[in-house]
Amino acid sequence: MPEVIESTRAATRWITRIVPAFLVGAVSYATFVLVGRVCSTYLINKRREVGAAVVILVLYFILLLLMVATYLRTISTVFLDPGVVPLGPRLEARRKFEFESRRPGRRGTDFDSRIYQSGPDLDPDSPGLELFYTKDVFICENDGRPKWCSECCTWKADRVHHSSEINRCVFRMDHYCPWVGGMIGENSFKFFVQFTTYTASYCALVLGATASSLRKQISEGTPLDAHFIAAIALAAFFGLFTFLMTFTSMRYILFNMTNVDALSSRSKVYQLAVHVPRGTVSTDKFSVVTYPLPKLDEQLNGRSNGVVENGNGASGAGIESGVGSATRDDLATRTFAILKTEPGENPWNVGVWRNWQTVMGTNIFDWFLPVQRSPCATHESHESFYPMGHALADVLARYGLSGVAGKDSDKAGVEMKELGRGNGNLDGRA
Structure with missing residues (x-):
């Protein structure tokens, strides 16, 4: 059974469980407004603009399908295949040490007085070390050894970073996203970019179609539909947010960077x-x-x-x-x-x-x-x-x-x- 990786913070775990329900509610409301009130009630029944309504509906459901598909693919990857580095064998010894040191009745023993060594494994045959020196180039420390994660007790491959949010090392870690419920890394970044792109396009369609209909109502002098205004506000908020995420992610792709890389891109020395x-x-x-x-x-x-x-x-x-x-x-x-x-x-x-x-x-x-x-x-x-x-x-x-x-x-x-x-x-x- 695949290992499920979640945030170490209880508040974040609750947020990730609430967000999907909120998104389902927002999309359901947008569907009600665009399909029911904009296309059916206003454009088809009142203005008889059947062609425009059909085009809007076709585009809407295509974008809705792609948005939902990429969202499901992203969250399934985030939970089931997040791209975390396997934990090192020394971690078991550390956990045993920590467990034994907390046992009642152990006072002044040699075991309890020892300080656990969290530094790199100095064994020349350290597990996983051969994965590095069989390459022609890798990121290293001053002594030529690869970088070491003291939390996961393992050697860190290139572009691996330790996340305090999930307490694991992640390949090409980008950021923790509560909207998809987990860590965005190399396994999920592509799907995340697809999701934000389709969501931004979806919001743009809802915003454009609804705002156009609202403008027509204003020019006609008819009472304004309050649902139009609410849908415009909702689409504008999510549209701007996902557009900025898409723009930033596309920039990272074109320059082969991650959010972590960008934090020190001008001063970082490898x-x-x-x-x-x-x-x-x-x-x-x-x-x-x-x-x-x-x-x-x-x-x-x-x-x-x-x-x-x-x-x-x-x-x-x-x-x-x-x-x-x-x-x-x-x-x-x-x-x-x-x-x-x-x-x-x-x-x-x-x-x-x-x-x-x-x-x-x-x-x-x-x-x-x-x-x-x-x-x-x-x-x-x-x-x-x-x-x-x-x-x-x-x-x-x-x-x-x-x-x-x-x-x-x-x-x-x-x-x-x-x-x-x-x-x-x-x-x-x-």
Whole structure:
């Protein structure tokens, strides 16, 4: 059964339960006014404008159907597939610690006196870490490790943010929306934009048709219909609100941003771990880190991160030394340079057209129909969690790494075969 993600705040949970009933009431009233009083009573029966009424009714029910479909798709995704990051295994230990520490009668024990460590998992074989260093580039900290969430006890992939509203990390988190009852992230953002677009169009139709009829009543000198005025006010309020949401969301799509990204878009600096050839050493411009990270016993025995000993006792830089004592594990190592963007550079801006496609899809039907999820939610690329644009090339050029980053990716297989010929062993064991 899918995990249902809700707000941690009781007031917000009540609001999300009340909002759907309020929206149903507003739409029902708009239908009563536009269909019953504007089209049927006024335009058809009184003014005999059957053609205009039919056009309005057809457009109205098309937009109503699309609005309802996108709303249902959005809330179902928000509740059943919100795009949250799985909780880390260390969280269970923390919860056990917190539970045991609250038990009555436990005073002065070593267990209770220990401070729970919420920092990153320092285990070189930490679960999930390999998902990062098998990529060619990822967002990292100063030591080259990915970002860590102390609340979820897990490594944070690119563009993952922790939401205090639902107390979970969310892929491409945008905002918490009480109108749809949950967190808008990469799985639901496309459907949310479709919903606000159709709602704004729906409100514009109600507003235009009702205001036109009210203007005709004023010119005729007949008593004004109070329902017309109420419907105009309601449509204007929701129409303006959803139009602004649509405009803002479209801007985010075209620039490949989220609401979280926009909060610091002019000053944000991203730190990237970029795959470079083995043997690349730190300079005064950047430092390097090599994965898999060394284990404690390797460090104590003279091995360090990315450095192995030659047969004559001298140390050399990983596989690039070309010595025959290299192992299959050595060939599997990957070195990353730790680089920084300039303030305001958006590494995920891949151009307006590709930005649009990563969210809305490559098929024109996907742009209008709430069926397929955004392509960016698949995370199938081996290069990075999300495609990166010219900003990455600019960063590499500034650090003098253009044409070098990721260069030894295709050489790994050749080197593995050469090692196998020398050792007579290609049975796949490390």
